[in-house]
Amino acid sequence: MKLLTGIHNWHSKKRWLGGLILVSFALFIVGCAETGSMYTQPYNRPLSASNFFPDGRSARNLVPGTVPQTTQNANDPALTGLDSNGNFITTFPVPVTAALVSRGEERFGIYCKVCHGQDAHGDGTAVTFGFPKPPDLLGSDVKAFPDGKIFNIISHGQGKMLSYGYRVKPPDRWAIISYLRAMQLTGGHLTQPLTAAQLQQLGK
Template structure:
């Protein structure tokens, strides 16, 4: 068979197609009735033992316990995502301010010290003012870790010496 004849043979087959595309194909939607399945519906229950994927936009409850590992994770994530704007100490003096960007609020501002922890989680999730949302970059558990670290930063500025453990008070006395 000649290579010139092959396109002529394929052409009638292509002409038989009615122009169907992926958008107009027959399909069943989630809540449609479907006689094929025993329950008569298209939606199927999950296979036993499967683990659901977390929805990135869904809020995660505040952790009941904040431990040293969570604070360390929060410190590390704060260093990556927050210090460029808020600075290492949370004063709002990050590198971007020196480059002409608007100064973010100090995390030690009395208004922010009085804000509930959920406020910081939501600001990281949705953004506020000139701060963009970090929901795509920071997973929900890390948002809570950052929130815990921000609280630790806030407490570090206002801790009474008498409330410190004896070893820390002694270290402070030795530093003077």
């Protein structure tokens, strides 16, 4: 009798386990189904084409008057490169430190060097592949550009140069400009850190 009860218990346990496995499997299959209405939702990949809008683009322009979501004042010269009269600022809106210049050197290497070249003379690798040669950034023209104008060129591009605004955020734009100014001061890429006096000169 004891033996029989044992067998009976064993059987019901097995059934229970079997049920559990079946239910989990069913959930697994349903979870994987690619046809579920949650799985296939209409969406656009960034900058993909779309026939929904007449201009064929899925991306929309910002609504006029849109301001960046930040606690900083949207008119802060550090974000616009402009003074309160709308003119390009001629001085750095952030302190020029050795750390800023070295950050700029790194970012210039990532985003600008490929076209402008290591010493910013306009002889980057892209040019050897046929990309239009950019002007010399160490020449007298760009030396005379207000800082805010260079900020504006990085933000919005100019002529054949694309905008780097969405890849290079405002603090890094100033870092790159400080590095450009450092190169203009020393005549090319830095082989040693700027002296305190040189840093002070850039920050003026």
